[in-house]
Amino acid sequence: MNEPFPRKVTLPKLSSKGDGIFRTVIVGLSLVIALTFMLSIALLGQQSWPAIQKFGLSFLTTNVWNPVTSEYGALSLVMGTLLTSFLALLISVPLAIASALFVAEYAPKWLANPVGYLVELLAAVPSVVYGLWALFALKPLFQQVQLWLYTSNPDLTARCAELFNSNKTSLQCFFMPQVPTGLGFLLAVTILAIMILPFTASVARDVIRLVPADQREAMYALGATKWEVISLAILPYARAGIMGGIILALGRALGETLAVAMVIGNTPEIIKSIWSPTATMASMIANQFGDAREGLQRSSVVGLGLTLFFVSVFVNLIARTIILRLTPKGL
C-alpha cells in the first residue's frame, strides 16, 4: 500500500536562528530610547553637579543671576516660564476649543477639512519662524501701544518709573511699560499662545468627534439648541480628553525656546509689569550657554536644563495618564 504521507513529517524549525538575531537587533535598537533617557539624566546631572552642590534647592528659590559674584538663582526664570506658559494657556485654550467645536460640530465638510489642515499647519511652523514674525510684525505694533501708554499719562509714567527703579510695582503700574521697546512678557505670551493653539485644538477636535452620536441626538430630541447640546452633552463628555490636550500644550509652552528668546527681552528679572522684559529657563539656556564660562556659570545654565527636563517629564506623564485612561481597552 502506498502511504499518502511519509511517516516522518519534517516541519521547519519553529524558532529559527534568524528569529533570535532579529529579536536581539530590534530590542537592542529600542534600548537606545531607554539609553537616551538615562543618559540625559546622567549627563545633565553631571554637568550641573557643581551648581547643585553649591546652591542646592535655593537655586530655584533665590533670584540672582550674577556671573561677577558667581551667584546663580533661577527664581525669576522659573516664574518667567510658569507665568508665560499659564497666561498663554489662558488665552489659547478657549480659542482652541472654539476651533475644535467649529471643525467637529458646525462646519460643513467642505470647510471642516481645510480648517483642520490649517490648524495642523500651524503646528508645523517652526519656532524660529514664529519668533521672526513676532519680531518684525508684532513688535512694532506692541511698541506703538507701549509708546502711547508711556506718553499719554506722564504723571503715572514718572511714578511708575520710580517704583520700577526700586524693584517695586503697583496694580496701576502693572499695566504700564517700563521702557517702550516693544519686547517683553506680553509679546512672548502672545506668540506662545499662538504656538500652542494647535496642540489643544487637534486633541480637542479628536475627542469631540469621539462623543457618541446618541448623546447629541438625545439632547436634540429634547428640543435643545446647538449650544445647549455642546455645553451640556459634548463638552462634559470630552472634558478629560480636552484636559489631556491642554496639558500637552502646557508641556510645549514650558519648553518653547527660540520664539520666546527672540521677543521676551532676556532679562533675568521678576516681572514688574505685563510689558517687562523678563526671561524663561529655556530662553536663558539658549542665550547664555554658548557664552557661559566653564564652571559654575555653565553648570548653572545646565541646571536650568535639568529642571526643565524633570518638569517636562512630569507634565508628560500626567498628560499620558489622562489620555491613556480615555483610550478604550483593547485598542
Place this chain on the structure above:
Amino acid sequence: MAVSQLSPTFNKNGLSGGRKSKNAFMGFLIGLGTMLVVAPLILIFGFLLLKGFGALNLDFFLKTPAPEGEAGGGWANAISGSLLILAMAAVLGVLVGVAGGIFLAEFPRHRLMPVIRMLSDVLSGIPAIVMGLVVYALVVRPMGHFSAFAGSVALGLLMVPIVVRTTEEVLKLVPLSVREAGLALGLPQWKVILSIVLPAASGGIITGLMLALSRVAGEAAPLLFTAFGSNLVNLNPLQPTSALPLQIFIGATSAYDENQRLAQAGALLLITLIFVTSLLARFASRQK
C-alpha cells in the same frame, strides 16, 4: 444628567428668545474664535511672501553670506548644511524609530515593552533645547568641537519618538491574519515581519518619517550648541555647519537689514518646504 438645567422654555413660536439668542451668540463666538486661530497662519505666510519673496533669487541658493553689513550674498551654507544634517539625522531616526515601532507592535509581551513605550512618550515631550544640552555633553565635549554630526544626533533623537509612534500605529493596522498566513506557510517570524508586514505598512511608515523630518527640519534650538553654524559651505560631518533654522535665528536677531532680509527669505523657503512635505505626507496617508 444635567437635563433639568435645560428647563425647556418654549413659547408658541418655538424657542424662547433668550435661549435662541444665546445659541446664536455662542455660535458667533465659536466662528470668531476659529478665525482667530487660523488668522496667524495666513498673516505669517502673507508677511513672509511680501518680505522674503524678492530675496529668493539664484544668489540666495548659490552664494554664501556676505561679510557683515555688506549687500548681497546667499544662504548656500545653510541649505547644504540642512541637507547634510537632516540626511544623517534621518539614518539615526529611522533605525531606532522603526526598530522601536516594530518592538512595540510585534513584541507586545516582551517585559521591556511598557518601559520603552513610556520612555518614548516621555522623550517626545523633552524640550528640544534640553536635547541640545544633552548632545553637547554626549558628543561635542568628548570630540572637542562643534560638528554637523553632533547636530544630527540631536535632531535624530528628536525624530525617534515621532517615528516610533507612527510606525507602531501603522503596524497595528496590518491584520493579524496576514501574520498568521505567513507563519502558517512556515516562515520564521523575522521573515514575516520584514518581508510581509513591513512592506504592507511601508506607506504609513514613510508618511511618519516625512512628518518627523519636517518637524525637526525647523528646529534651531538644539543646533545652537551642537552644529553651531558656519558661514562656509561645509560637507564634512565633523566640522561646524549651518542649517536653515539656525541661520534664520542668527539673521533675524542681527542688526543688519541685509541679514534680516535674507532671514525672511529663508523663513519663507523653510515653511514652504515644511508645508509641502506635511501636506504631501497627509495626502499620501489619506489615499490609503
